[in-house]
Amino acid sequence: MWNLVRSWYQEKFSDPQAVTLAMILVVGFAVIYFYGQLITPLLVAIVLAYMLEWPVAQMANRGMPRVLAASLVLLTFVGAMALFCLVALPQIWNQGISLARELPEMFSWAQGQVLTLPQLYPEFISESQIHDLMQNLNGRLLAWGQQVLQVSLGSLIDLVALAVYAILVPLLVFFFLKDKRELLRGFSRFVPDNRELAKKVWAEMNGQIVNYIRGKAIEILIIGVTSYLTFLFMDLRYAALLGLVVGLSVLIPYIGATVVTIPVAMVGLFQWGWSPQFGYLLLAYGIIQALDGNVLVPLLFSEAVNLHPVAIIVSVLIFGGLWGFWGVFFAIPLATLVKAVVNAWPSTDLPAAAGEQG
Incomplete structure (x- = not known):
């Protein structure tokens, strides 16, 4: 067992630049945590x-x-x-204050609707x-x-x-x-000299972080304003509040849009009931989310964030659990950082090389 650990350490950390990169990552994560x-x-x-x-x-x-x-x-x-x-x-x-005051009434109405279910569907509930x-x-x-x-x-x-x-x-x-x-030069004085690998990872990540933050700001603005104007045109109550919430929901990929659907649907259902107007609201909201995911996100972020949806959701859960809001906000750049480090990490592949020579 010890020989296995020692061989793995020699393979992954024999390069001084790899040690420097590992030290920078550990110190950075520890400070933020x-x-x-x-x-x-x-x-x-x-x-x-x-x-x-x-x-x-x-x-x-x-x-x-x-x-x-x-x-x-x-x-x-x-x-x-x-x-x-x-x-x-x-x-x-x-x-927001008006919605908070109206929540008990909305809950009572929803409770009354739920209590009728046993009469409508006695065989199921x-x-x-x-x-x-x-x-x-x-x-x-x-x-x-x-x-x-x-x-x-x-x-x-x-x-x-x-x-x-x-x-x-x-x-x-x-x-x-x-x-x-000047600040970047001053910060580099505290980093060891063997930092070529760290500079390579940083060069890749810096461009992606710039693209991600700027893209997220534009996405929040476009989705928030579009949602507000749509809700206002449909005469939905609390249009400004719901537009802001929908705009901020893009901070959490996939999960945010799903969660925000609940208050939008609740307000619309309480205002219009099971009517065509409520169906139009859900249709308009679905179109906004579809355009965001299929048009706006690819246009803003291009190929800078090339991650599978499962990897994005897992990164949101892990980094959000570690660092709260900032972990959620930087979940995609952090996941991309992990991917960049794994791809750039030097590997000697000593056993494989020896086998090929033999």
Whole structure:
């Protein structure tokens, strides 16, 4: 057994560059895992800097000083976010409060519909099964309500931290955009000299991360606005809130679209009942999701993220369980990183080479 482990170690870690790459990966994963909450502003700033790097680079390539380009792009982005907070956010907040107030009525209506099932289909379902189902559902809703209350109380405490982040994050983004090359050179001083393999993996991942973050931002905007306009045209209640939720659902591939279907369908069913209008809503929502998956995603991400859907779902579950929101957000780049490391990892294949020579 020990000889097997030793031969595997010699095969996979005989190259000093492989050791350097392994050390960088272990240190990076450990820092994010143990200190992720402390460096949240840094992570947010890095994501925003990746998203805003393209227009800054375009302006700099046309002769504009990088500090001026970074300032203009950042001011435009902050202005757009401020406009969103002043115009759209109050409407979304009010719709969220109205929906929360209406949830008990919606639940009572849904409960009444479910209680009629034993009368309509007595051969498939009984009253005792419905009673057990509703009792279990009531318990889950009560627990969920308590969690929401705890989160609401905790959010009051986090307002101070949010105010600090609102100042700290834009400053970090500005310096990341303005001093990108200097920061990268300074960071490279802490990496061992045998880093050619790490540079190869980083060169591949850097382009994919840029494409992924920028593509996700565009996808969220397009899907959110399209969903909002569709719901508004159909006169669906809480159109702004549901449009925002549908837009953010693209952060979680496959799973997000499935989960968000529930509130969209519930609001439509409560508003229109089992009517043609409800069918049109589901049809429109299905068309939006189909266009997103079959047109928008291939157009935005091209071949940069060439992963099987099973690998994407597994990566969302694993990295989301490790790092929460950031694990879910970076699930696809992290899965691509694992794939790139496996493909680039040197292998001596000593036993196979010896067998071929013999």
